[in-house]
Amino acid sequence: xxxxxxxxxxxxxxxxxxxxxxxxxxxxxxxxxxxxxxxxxxxxxxxxxxxxxxxxxxxxxxxxxxxxxxxxxxxxxxxxxxxxxxxxxxxxxxxxxxxxxxxxxxxxxxxxxxxxxxxxxxxxxxxxxxxxxxxxxxxxxxxxxxxxxxxxxxxxxxxxxxxxxxxxxxxxxxxxxxxxxxxxxxxxxxxxxxxxxxxxxxxxxxxxxxxxxxxxxxxxxxxxxxxxxxxxxxxxxxxxxxxxxxxxxxxxxxxxxxxxxxxxxxxxxxxxxxxxxxxxxxxxxxxxx
Amino acid sequence: xxxxxxxxxxxxxxxxxxxxxxxxxxxxxxxxxxxxxxxxxxxxxxxxxxxxxxxxxxxxxxxxxxxxxxxxxxxxxxxxxxxxxxxxxx
Numbered sequence: 391x392x393x394x395x396x397x398x399x400x401x402x403x404x405x406x407x408x409x410x411x412x413x414x415x416x417x418x419x420x421x422x423x424x425x426x427x428x429x430x431x432x433x434x435x436x437x438x439x440x441x442x443x444x445x446x447x448x449x450x451x452x453x454x455x456x457x458x459x460x461x462x463x464x465x466x467x468x469x470x471x472x473x474x475x476x477x478x479x480x481x482x483x484x485x486x487x488x489x490x491x492x493x494x495x496x497x498x499x500x501x502x503x504x505x506x507x508x509x510x511x512x513x514x515x516x517x518x519x520x521x522x523x524x525x526x527x528x529x530x531x532x533x534x535x536x537x538x539x540x541x542x543x544x545x546x547x548x549x550x551x552x553x554x555x556x557x558x559x560x561x562x563x564x565x566x567x568x569x570x571x572x573x574x575x576x577x578x579x580x581x582x583x584x585x586x587x588x589x590x591x592x593x594x595x596x597x598x599x600x601x602x603x604x605x606x607x608x609x610x611x612x613x614x615x616x617x618x619x620x621x622x623x624x625x626x627x628x629x630x631x632x633x634x635x636x637x638x639x640x641x642x643x644x645x646x647x648x649x650x651x652x653x654x655x656x657x658x659x660x661x662x663x664x665x666x667x668x669x670x671x672x673x674x675x676x677x678x679x
Numbered sequence: 680x681x682x683x684x685x686x687x688x689x690x691x692x693x694x695x696x697x698x699x700x701x702x703x704x705x706x707x708x709x710x711x712x713x714x715x716x717x718x719x720x721x722x723x724x725x726x727x728x729x730x731x732x733x734x735x736x737x738x739x740x741x742x743x744x745x746x747x748x749x750x751x752x753x754x755x756x757x758x759x760x761x762x763x764x765x766x767x768x769x
Contacts, residue, residue, distance in 0.1 A: 420684065
């Protein structure tokens with residue numbers, strides 16, 4: 391029997407298409423239009439061609455911000471992923487304490503980003519902050535407003551505090567999905583704890599871990615609010631990450647053309663890395679399937 | 680449309696992108712294809728190869744701007760060669 395081919399169901403995605411067009415595509419097109427022009431306000435634009443791209447690509451300031459951003463993302467991934475997995479492995483598997491741990495782990499994720507920044511900004515202050523005051527009482531020279539290393543440590547620890555639980559919760563979900571039969575087989579084979587982790591838990595968690603890495607990378611690569619509230623990009627430019635630099639350019643200096651060119655290059659980097667992650671994840675799924 | 684600050688070059692750019700997407704959608708409907716494995720060791724469809732081409736072309740243009748800094752239209756020739764290579768081998 392021949393089935394009638396009906397493509398009318400595609401109309402059901404029209405609302406989503408319209409929503410995406412208004413919220414993403416049209417603003418992105420506007421940014422592209424801005425990136426090749428200069429404006430002095432009053433909605434008057436002057437053609438600049440590729441001048442802003444040329445200026446930015448040869449500007450050390452952007453490259454420095456990019457390296458700082460990559461370093462920040464690399465450091466927090468190196469800490470959060472192993473730490474999240476470690477926490478997930480040590481969480482209770484069932485019962486009251488499992489639910490309790492899940493709630494406690496979720497709490498940092500519920501705190502708004504600017505509040506996290508404010509918490510750590512006060513927490514780290516040498517005069518009134520618990521952390522800053524304790525460290526200086528112990529004779530440790532810690533001042534995130536004047537020492538770049540202290541500023542970096544503060545924003546990294548803050549991010550770890552805020553987001554490690556996301557990795558832990560995802561890893562925990564991956565662990566919970568492993569059938570008991572795998573552990574029973576490992577027990578029969580007298581596999582060590584390390585071998586159980588290496589050959590059962592880690593491969594089974596790999597899918598969710600890739601999602602965790604992708605989410606954490608994207609989020610850390612676009613981070614703005616928390617470090618801005620704590621350090622404002624300083625001391626000097628030592629914690630000026632890409633988004634902070636972009637906001638300085640767009641809103642501080644009101645250079646809309648260069649800021650638009652900057653946004654496009656920033657977007658291209660994020661798009662490329664997301665595509666690489668997406669490809670790796672889908673290839674892994676296919677291999678598992 | 681004034682708030683979007685349109686110019687002819689950007690309009691032409693978006694018309695080309697939109698036309699390319701429409702052509703590839705029609706191709707996908709009229710001539711469906713199975714994914715193939717290329718030199719990158721991953722399965723790609725025609726759409727994937729178009730995406731890799733467009734993304735790579737953006738970086739080629741930026742690299743040309745940073746490294747050569749003049750005669751930008753020549754970067755499009757490099758992009759064309761790159762596109763042919765992607766559609767042939769990726």
